[in-house]
Amino acid sequence: MAVYKKVYRPYEGRLTGPLARLLVIPRYAFEDLHRSKFLNTFFIATLIYPLICALIIYVQHNASALQLLNVQNARGLISINVTFFLSLLGWQSVMALFMAAFVGPGQVSPDLANNGLSLYLARPFSRVEYVLGKMSILVVLMSLMTWIPGLLLFLLQGYLEGWSWMTDNARIASGIFFGSWVWILLLSLLALALSAWVKWKPAAGALMFVLFFVTSAFGATINAVERTHWGNLASISYLVGSIWVQLFEGANKTTNGAVFFRSPIGEEVPLWYCWAGLTAIVLACLYMLARKIRGAEVVR
């Protein structure tokens, strides 16, 4: 019907399924994000480090390139090993933190400020689907920055080095994948929970950094004052770093993490404490979201 015919008519066409509805939120969000020059530039910039890594891997396996660069024994300069991939994951995860701080606060708070939630939830669309929809925006962005380039580099190295290298180092691949997901889920939930509770977007973004860096400083202070290692439990970066090292290397620990995600050797706390700490943060975030994501506010 032409739009100039100003009459109301019922809709009798087909309806989409729940999955298609779930994808509506990220689709609209990506359209909006795509319009931001700053975010586009930042996202592209986050791929520079993986590109450099790819170049290093390529050069290491290319004799003519090495000859051209007049570099002898290049394998001794940079080893493609656990540390290499952990460093990649560490840097990319810091970039993911920045991305979450830029994008996350704009997800829930505008809907809350403008009473938009009642409109979402008055449709065949649940609170869980709303959170998943919003979370998927961050998950996709951060996946493109962490485990996807990580695994591509792993495959590149495996392709150039040979099948045996891949099988010998399969744990690195699983570490990249699961380690990234631990960080991505934690960051996404933190970003959404802060977005739900802090309506001013810059404040919510800043709080992400505060949680990450200040908790580390707080943990270090407790360690120094109390001469203990248990202060590390207050540090998100330590918790994540410990889990990464475990995921990458298992019990045979040769590194202490990478970048900001370090668990120094000799300062360990039992791993299950780390998992429990992260689980507590996740549960707190879920509780915060459950309190705020409602179709209607309860007037008490």
Place this chain on the structure above:
Amino acid sequence: MEPVIELDGLEVCFDGRPILKKLKATLTGRSIGLLGPNGAGKSTLLSTLLGFYPPSAGTARVFGRDVRTHAREVRGLIGYMPENDAFIAGMSGVRFVRLMAELAGLPREQALERAHEAFFYVGLGEVRYRTLGTYSLGMKQSAKLAQAIAHGPKLLFLDEPTNGLDPPARSRMIQLIQEIRDRGDLRLILSSHLLRDVEECCDEVLILKDGNIAAFCNLEEERRANRRFLEIETRGENNGDFLAALERQGCETAPGAQGRIKLIMPDGLEVRQIYQIAAAQNVQVRRLNHKRDSLEDIFLKAMEAGDGRL
């Protein structure tokens, strides 16, 4: 007619404080008004029907579907226009309505087409590409109506649709609601504390007070019944003869001060005949009103009842 809403002992509590108290009613009208003073529980009832609040006891059904067990299905049937400002920041009007239609399950192309249609229908066609934040209050109300109807719901919830509108915008909104009602494609529930809005748009009214049902009436029937009540103001010497003549025609009369007469006309007697009788008795009819037990009377009676029940 198929019941739209069935409330069966519905109770909703916040922190143990009952907000809706054992509501029991079956609403079947084409257009149902929810009336009540502020805090009576109108919006809470709508929110409960939408599944925003879980019932503490009892059940509520929308088109026979339990709101607790079939919440998703129920919400698929409903278009909701909330009371307060509600929109998605930074979006153009048409994109907002399209998003809402897609979330309701319409495929992309249909959602876009219907978003445009809905915007033209509510009279915002020319401003549909403007950001919602720049809309006036009246435009925002219309945009809310557009998002509520874009997906073609079977039941429309309108929560205070004329809130904050100036008189022309209010009449336009009421006219739209009447048009939607008269097409008969969907049922509507209009929650308001403005009697005039409900009276102009609804054929059935549920009056709430303190979380109780204070009154429930069919306005159509009330209007039909009220048509036989008249209030007349007369001038002339022969008022007594005029009254006697009316009674001979089967009218029940009650004379008042200063020539005022209240009367109930029997079936078959028309207003025109009243004038003829008056002329025959040399009495002037200066004013003749259908003495209606108006919605206002019904509402006031309901509010006067001490415990909120009639």
